[in-house]
Amino acid sequence: MSLDTQIQTLIENAPRDGSTPQAIEAIAPVLKALAEQLRHREYYILQTPDGNWLTTTLSNRANPDLEKSVVYGFPSLEDARASRPQTTERELIAAPLPVTHLLFQMLAFDRVDSLIFFEIPGNRETGTEVKREDLQRAVRLQLQSYLQQKKSNIPPNLA
Structure with missing residues (x-):
């Protein structure tokens, strides 16, 4: 599904x-600019049957008190299945x-700090991180730009 179609679906289902x-x-x-930086148009997310995403807590090696909660996006069903925790x-x-x-859903998930997208099937060593904080800042x-543009397009007699 193209990115424009994805956006249109988001709008229609809002x-x-x-x-x-x-x-x-x-x-x-x-949303489109960030998605264009990634290799795939869809990713597999591990989730519970009721739709809750599986989150993973990562600790900083140098400072174990620093933690972040991430959700992994996998490029294939096989990669997602292979990464399923055995202990759950x-x-x-x-x-x-x-x-x-x-990306849109991550805006609302306060308990998720980042999405990490694995881009190469079979390679779960390196991924592309999208931080919720960065996404929220860009949004x-x-x-602000959108509202400013709307405001400047209001005819003077209606402002």
């Missing part, structure tokens, strides 16, 4: 609350999700 579809449309350039009591499924949807800047 709650009709008067603001969410417009907000998605406003931040679409950020929960049933996990590997679900394919469009990359723009993953904030995009919304």
